[in-house]
Amino acid sequence: xxxxxxxxxxxxxxxxxxxxxxxxxxxxxxxxxxxxxxxxxxxxxxxxxxxxxxxxxxxxxxxxxxxxxxxxxxxxxxxxxxxxxxxxxxxxxxxxxxxxxxxxxxxxxxxxxxxxxxxxxxxxxxxxxxxxxxxxxxxxxxxxxxxxxxxxxxxxxxxxxxxxxxxxxxxxxxxxxxxxxxxxxxxxxxxxxxxxxxxxxxxxxxxxxxxxxxxxxxxxxxxxxxxxxxxxxxxxxxxxx
Numbered sequence: 403x404x405x406x407x408x409x410x411x412x413x414x415x416x417x418x419x420x421x422x423x424x425x426x427x428x429x430x431x432x433x434x435x436x437x438x439x440x441x442x443x444x445x446x447x448x449x450x451x452x453x454x455x456x457x458x459x460x461x462x463x464x465x466x467x468x469x470x471x472x473x474x475x476x477x478x479x480x481x482x483x484x485x486x487x488x489x490x491x492x493x494x495x496x497x498x499x500x501x502x503x504x505x506x507x508x509x510x511x512x513x514x515x516x517x518x519x520x521x522x523x524x525x526x527x528x529x530x531x532x533x534x535x536x537x538x539x540x541x542x543x544x545x546x547x548x549x550x551x552x553x554x555x556x557x558x559x560x561x562x563x564x565x566x567x568x569x570x571x572x573x574x575x576x577x578x579x580x581x582x583x584x585x586x587x588x589x590x591x592x593x594x595x596x597x598x599x600x601x602x603x604x605x606x607x608x609x610x611x612x613x614x615x616x617x618x619x620x621x622x623x624x625x626x627x628x629x630x631x632x633x634x635x636x637x638x639x640x641x642x643x
Contacts, residue, residue: 405451406451406454406455406458407451410451410455411454411455411458411459414452414455414456414459414636414637415455415458415459417635417636417637418441418443418456418459418460418461418636419459420635421441421632421635421636422436422441424619424620425439425441425619425620425623425630427620428619428620428623428624429623431624432623432624434623438628439623439627439628439629439630440463440628440629440630441461441463441629441630441632442463442464442465442489442612442629442630442631442632443456443461443463443464443465443632443633443636444464444465444466444467444491444615444631444632444633445464445465445466445475445633445637446465446466446467446468446471446491446492446633447471448633448637449475450475450476450478450479452637453475453476453479453483454479454482454483456636457482457483457486461486462485462486462487463486463487463489463629464483464486464487464488464489465488465489465490465491465510465631465633466488466489466490466491466492467490467491467492468492469490469494469498469501469502469505470498472488472490472505472506473501473505476488476505487507487508488505488506488507488508489506489507489508489509489510490502490505490506490508490509490510490511491510491511491573491631492511493511493513493546494509494511494512494517494521495517496516496517496520499517499520499521499523499524500524500527500528502521502524503521503524503525503527503528503530503532504524504528504530506532507532507533508532508533508534508535508570509521509532509533509534509535510534510535510537510573510612511535511537511546511573512534512535512536512537512557512561513536513537513546513547513548514548514557515556515557515560518534518557518560518561518564518567519560519564521534521567522561522564522566522567523566525564525566525567526564526565526566530566531565531566531567531568532566532567532568533568533570534561534567534568534569534570535569535570535571535572535573535610535612536548536554536557536558536561536569536571536572536573536599537572537573537574537575538551538554538572538573538574538591538592538595539574540574540575540576540588540589540591540592541576541577541584541587541588541591542574542575542576542577542578542588543577543578546575547574547575551595551598554572554595554599555598555599555602558599558602558603559603562603568607569603569605569607569608570607570608570609570610571596571608571609571610571611571612571628572592572595572596572599572610572611572612573610573611573612573613574588574589574591574592574612574613575615576588576589576613576614576618576621576622578617582618582621585618585621586621586624586625589613589614589618589621589622589625589626589627590625592611592613593611593613593625593626596611596626609628610628610629611626611627611628611629612627612628612629612630612631613625613626613627613629613630614627614630614631615630615631615632615633615634616632616633616634616635617634619631619632
C-alpha cells in the first residue's frame with residue numbers, strides 16, 4: 403500500500419471538517435444534537451490511503467458498494483483502522499453473500515427476503531452476528547429496495563427468526579434531483595416507515611436511519627436521518643494521492 407501523503411491527508415481532513423460543520427448546522431436548524439448523526443464516508447472507487455486519511459481525521463464508519471473491491475482494499479488495511487466498521491451499501495447478489503458476511507460489519511442494502519435468508523445462513527456458518535438495514539424504495543430511479551411497507555415489514559418479521567442477523571434500521575436513496583421538495587418527500591416516507599417499524603419490532607438497537615448523500619444530506623438530517631453517506635464532498639469524483 404502507498405504511503406499516506408501529508409498534504410493529501412490534510413486535504414481530506416479539511417473536507418471532512420467542512421462536511422461535519424454542515425451536518426452540525428443542519429442539526430441545529432432541526433433542534434437536534436450534532437452527535438445524533440453519524441458520518442459514514444463512502445470510499446468506493448478510492449484507494450486504501452483514502453480510508454487511512456479519513457480514519458486519521460476521526461471517521462470510524464466506511465461504505466463500499468461492491469464486495470470484490472472492498473475485499474481487496476480492506477485486506478491491506480488490517481490492523482490500521484482500529485475501531486472502524488465497514489458497511490456494504492450496494493446491491494448484494496446471493497453468490498457474494500458468503501464473502502459479505504465475513505467482510506462487512508453491516509449490510510445496508512437488504513432488499514429481498516431471498517438475500518436476507520442467504521445472508522443469515524452465511525453469517526451463521528461463519529459464527530458471526532451481522533448488522534443489517536432494510537432498504538426502502540422511496541422514489542429513486544433504481545429498482546433496489548422493498549417497494550412498500552408491507553414487503554418491508556414482512557422481511558423484518560422474517561429477520562427476527564435469524565439469530566445471526568441484527569436488524570438495526572432502514573436505508574433509502576432519494577431521487578437524484580435538484581428539486582428538494584421531491585427529495586424531502588422521499589426522506590419523510592422513510593422516516594415514517596422507520597417509526598412504524600420501531601413500533602412493530604421494538605428494540606433499543608433499532609436506531610439507524612441511513613438517509614442522505616453529498617447532494618441532499620442536509621435535508622436528510624432535517625427529516626431525521628441518523629447516518630449520512632458522504633463520498634463526493636470528501637474525495638471529489640475520485641481523489642488521487
